[in-house]
Amino acid sequence: MAKKVLIVSNSSDLHADLVVPILIGKGCTPFRLDLDRFPRDYELCQRFRQGEWGGDLRHLPSDQRVGMGEIGAVWARKPAEYAFRSADLSAQESAYAKQETEQALFGLLMALDCFWIGHPSAVRAAMWKGEQLKRAMALGFRVPATIVSNAPARVRAFRQGVPGDIVFKSMSTPALGADEVAEALRQTGGIGTTIVSEEMMDNIDAVGELACQFQEYIPKQYELRVTIIGEQLFAAKIHSQDDARTMVDVRDMAAEIRYEATTLPAEIERRCRAFVAGYGLQFGALDLIVTPDGEHVFLENNPAGQFLYIEQLIPEFKLLETLADTLLRGAA
Missing domain, CATH: 3.30.1490 (Dna Ligase; domain 1)
Known part of the structure; x- marks a missing residue:
């Protein structure tokens, strides 16, 4: 029996909204766990008895179910605040409910022995900016x-x-x-x-x-957003210096600057891949600067970063489909 894909995110995640139909089109109906509706709209059960372990999740509105033994791959996308059936929990009741929900859910998920994109322990290890700079230097990158x-x-x-x-x-x-x-x-x-x-x-x-x-402050010729999904690497060249609003911080999406596909020098690609793989991750979104002299400078890595906007700006980058294919290969 083919293994299933579990998506852990929230109901406002457009990335998950778009990946689900791609997976369905490839013959896999994923089970989606929206944390902003959990545990209100779900049932969870985890069992231990006589040396055996098992568990399952059920989505109450649709009656969709998945057993832990059926799951071959997990995509942990985005967190959210939990939702409970009672709207009038006291402050202490709410605090305790959140703590117990965390234990129940992640006690179940972390017991899975399967393929992950965004394993929580790996993502947490990869999120610390100071450690990232030290690691990047060790790989040969210049950092500011x-x-x-x-x-x-x-x-x-x-x-x-x-x-x-x-x-x-x-x-x-x-x-x-x-x-x-x-x-x-x-x-x-x-x-x-x-x-x-x-x-x-x-x-x-x-x-x-x-x-x-x-x-x-590092003078820029242009910037790079390097997205790694499984074995695939996508390098986006960002002409941030074309608009005053993005010269210092490229994240102003109101500025209609050019994004285009590019190829990294072999050594820079090796460093990027090694950086992400060093955490045991299957996904990374790295930000680099290219100076007027052509030197590549590491800024940071986003272990659960956004990537849909890159595909929207560079349609030849099939990032959503690559993500779906990587999950399916991992599940297999």
Whole structure:
């Protein structure tokens, strides 16, 4: 019997929405677990008895079921807040419900011995920006001169030691936590990579509150988004310097800059593949700078990064289909 694919994400994930029909078209009906509707819309059971283990999931609205022994591949896409059947849980009840749900669900999923795209332990190991920079240097990449510190004097000394500009770049999210609180409680929508002005340096004592990351600003010829899915590598050349809005931070999608397919030098491709494989991952989305002198500079890797926009901008990159095919090969 052919093994099945389990997709773990949330109901707002367009990536999962588009991969599901591709899998169905290839003869595989996946089981989708939307965490923002779990456990409200699902039943879970895990059993241990006389040396045997088993478990299953059931989607209540559709009555779709999957046994753990049927699963050959898991795509862990995006997290979400859990949903419970009772809407009036107290603060303590809600906190406990979340903790127990986490134990029940991941106690089941982490027991699976199958192919994963985005195994939670591997993704967690790969998400730390400081460790990424160290690993990239070990592979031969140049990385920007960087300091992460909550010591204002050390940040000032770093600034004085860099010949050009420096930038502030959030290590966790450019939303600065706005996505974690109710809209009425948000103080700012966030901040992207930002060149540090003299006015900001005058207020640098504020970093004493928490450690912040500062890097030398690297002049760019263009940027690269390198997406690795299984054995396939897709390199997108991003003409970020064509628009003032993307010169410092390429993430302003309102700017209609050019994206095009490109080929990496063999050594750079080797380093990118080795970087992702070193974590035991089947997926990675790496951001690189190419300087005016043609040097490749590593910025970061996104172990569960977005990739649909790359396919939309470069239609010849069949990323969704490659993802589906990789899951099916892994399940087989």
